[in-house]
Amino acid sequence: MKKKNEKAEYAVPAVDRMLDIAEFLLEHPEPIGITEVARALKIPTNSAFRILKRLADRRYAEVDPTTGGYQLGSGFFRLGMRLSARYDLRIKARKHLEWLCRRTGDTVQLHTQNNGSAIVMDVVNPSVEFFMQIVVGSQLDYHCNAFGKCILAFLEEEEIRRILPPRLPSRTPNTITSLPKLLDELTSVRSTGLGYDREEYVQGIYCVGAPVFDVSGRVIAGMGITGLAGRLDMEEKKHIETLVLTAAAMISDDMAYDGTRFLEWGIKLDEQRKNKSVA
Known part of the structure; x- marks a missing residue:
């Protein structure tokens, strides 16, 4: 019980949601829409939109020009290459x-x-x-x-x-x-x-x-x-x-x-x- 309380004490909901979205996109390599992401993760559509928009601004997500769906961007690839080198x-x-x-x-x-x-x-x-x-x-x-x-x-x-x-x-x-x-x-x-x-x-x-x-x-x-x-x-x-x-x-x-x-x-x-x- 103590460990659970300690985790809750340091939890940051916005960060948790961002990581949930990133992991969801990792498991779904094809471009996926905001509504689908929100529904699958059971989060408000507006929250999913804001997080995905911010990820895209920082190049951690990309928008497919044809479907408008989101997928992981080059930012994560860059981080992965640095970690891979280590x-x-x-x-x-x-x-x-x-x-x-x-x-x-x-x-x-x-x-x-x-x-x-x-x-x-x-x-x-x-x-x-x-x-x-x-x-x-x-x-x-x-x-x-x-x-x-x-x-x-x-x-x-x-x-x-x-x-x-x-x-x-x-x-x-x-x-x-x-x-x-x-x-x-x-x-x-x-x-x-x-x-x-x-x-x-x-x-x-x-x-x-x-x-x-x-x-x-x-x-x-x-x-x-x-x-x-x-x-x-x-x-x-x-x-x-x-x-x-x-x-x-x-x-x-x-x-x-x-x-x-x-x-x-x-x-x-x-x-x-x-x-x-x-x-």
Whole structure:
């Protein structure tokens, strides 16, 4: 009963009706009239008209010029393609995540951009007794997350400022809470292709990440390993860095990235930042 009341508390009738209409059109690909939609969904004809008209204005519905009936529009196709690309990334990345997990013995993560936070798209856990348990779908802060930093590093500074909170929350004594200091670190990420979480999110946990790019050269993800900081010596760190860069490059290659825009985009962002500093 409590769950039902909670759902009712957050219900928005107009939004529910719009989604009902969209799902109805999805199930009926042929153009269908307003009266038929209203009758099938048991909603007022005037409400169905207003919702369909608004959907059409935003290109989420289209009007058939012959019958005057409605069908789903290109807006939903556009959203579907974006969502499809996200799942396509997960499928193509999986074998490389598994490869990296086998080679390092550490938990391997794949993060993508999700407005104000990085979302865990996939996780591969090692076959050992103790490992860092990460839940797929979790949302994590960008600024103290190795994989989130790899995403931020290849965004315009204005976009970085837009998606980060006004104050960067501190998770551990090592968390970077100064935006200028974070921007300096992102410059290093662009230079080396590697992002780090030096016990910044959870004490005792160390992460090494690298960016993933798509066919257009746009950063679409950050990926890498999560392990115990205490067991990571300098020699082991260098080995892991090489493996992480290799895995990220293989994923980018499978996403049809041609490998030429990484340096170009990094140089562009660094030049923009230098010009702002001079101004």
